[in-house]
Amino acid sequence: MSLGTEEKHAQTMANTLAEADYRGRYRHGLTSLEMILEDVDIGACRPDYKPKILKETPAIAWVDGAMNLGPVVGNFCMDIAIKKAKEVGIGWVTCKHSNDYGLSTCYALRAYNVGFIGFACSNSPAMVVPTRGKKPVLGPNPICLAAPSKREEEGVIMDMTTSTVDWAEIDQYKIKGQELPKGWAATKDGTETTDISQATYLLPLGGTEDRSGYKGGKFGPYVKETHSARDPANLCHTFFALDPAKFNPAFKLHMQDLTAALRSTDSVTPDTPVWIAGDPERMHMKAVKEAGGIRYSKKNLQTFEEIAFKYGVTPLKAKDSCYFPS
């Protein structure tokens, strides 16, 4: 707000960052605030501009995000999608001129929370080499699909990148000093590597060809490194909301049966049960509730304090000594 953002938009931004941390997806959480503020600071992101609909039919809309904050554009789009889905069963909305929208789950959940199937995806800066390629021309392009179940806690919330893994997961291996699994990363020449010090680019979902990495490859190469240039990020997102009850009224019951069947499958590793999409996040949210809050590292808290000082606002108050979960 000290940078001229409307209160409701600042709130949207804050909610999206907090939701990511709450779900254990720290890369999209509060630690990204510094870069977002910088984008606003230099005018690459314009929280004072208004997203608007360029074209629409009863089922679709094309939106100009007007360079506003990614989460503001994202909610604007998804809310249109939900409104249309209420009327004609589906609402499909794409937008241009947006900024990093953070965690895709946040938008899919808006539809999910009214009982609809929600979908969100975005392009992102090129750091994935195409199958056999030497240089990155694809983004990791995150996707989330959320499908509600009759039993609320059993819905499927699949949030993924189209690369094998996100940088966040590679960073974890860096911290642990471990060798990377095959199929995650490539050197600066595009060759697959398990050596963390050589990992420069990401490999598409599945890794190299012999692991079906060739399945990737459907998005764009022209996306700028979001937080390294003074140019606007100009990202594009796609959202849809779909009312499953307008198809099969028993959809949610079927989802419940499906997840029950998955959970009742014996595990190969007895100590670790079969996972369904959304479980790691559910486990993290449970841990946050039990701990009475989200845990940040001392280093993170110090950064938050510096940010608060820089923009002349009251710093976050940490409850007690904190650590960053591994």
Add this chain to the structure above:
Amino acid sequence: MSLGTEEKHAQTMANTLAEADYRGRYRHGLTSLEMILEDVDIGACRPDYKPKILKETPAIAWVDGAMNLGPVVGNFCMDIAIKKAKEVGIGWVTCKHSNDYGLSTCYALRAYNVGFIGFACSNSPAMVVPTRGKKPVLGPNPICLAAPSKREEEGVIMDMTTSTVDWAEIDQYKIKGQELPKGWAATKDGTETTDISQATYLLPLGGTEDRSGYKGGKFGPYVKETHSARDPANLCHTFFALDPAKFNPAFKLHMQDLTAALRSTDSVTPDTPVWIAGDPERMHMKAVKEAGGIRYSKKNLQTFEEIAFKYGVTPLKAKDSCYFPS
């Protein structure tokens, strides 16, 4: 037709099988005819019943496939989707009570061929173990997404299973007597294996957890083995057609730029250029054209002859000595 199928439906079935072989996807081609005929023979598939719309809005429809042939149901659904997309930008159609629809690409291409983005997916018999699971409760559930480009031959046609690979690819390794790559298959106890003689189930896209296999897991466990039971297959499919020009009028031009950028990326392996989705099929179609026809093995041709004899129809005539491409 000798089993009571209307001529136009028999033609649809034939086109779908031939298209699969033409594209080099033999598992969904003419070699599957024997099983399809058996399904009709025993009444599990009813080509005399009529698919019908159960519910619809200007943007969506829910269809009862009435146990007709998969390709008949598939085309019925996709044509509704295309009609709706022409009016409101998107048509989303799901159906139940269908049979094996063969190659997903065939349906996505119907939309693609009128300049739309086409999507088709289907459930399929459970043979994929969920992440960590011992027993298969998910199908390989094929998906195709086809997006047209300004330059016709440059469109992206992504056809994939949600398992790492299809059985067809494992069969190739069997023929060659090679060890399987990691992440493809599991033993009868759900443990990952590279031993072809132990491979009983498929692993989800990405393989085991360390290769992000956990991304899979969003479909159903209750699907029967299509061709082993007298019960109807009762498969479900989802299709959509989306008119990209109703969003961004420059969509096809962007697709052209995208594929050009992918193709111009230097390859890690100089003899094999960077692939975009649809290239292996394009290469196969070129080979078929050059050869003047699709090649089948002697064993296949013999089976086709036996089928013709069984149903009292004129057998296929092969042009010359044939072989099955490896």
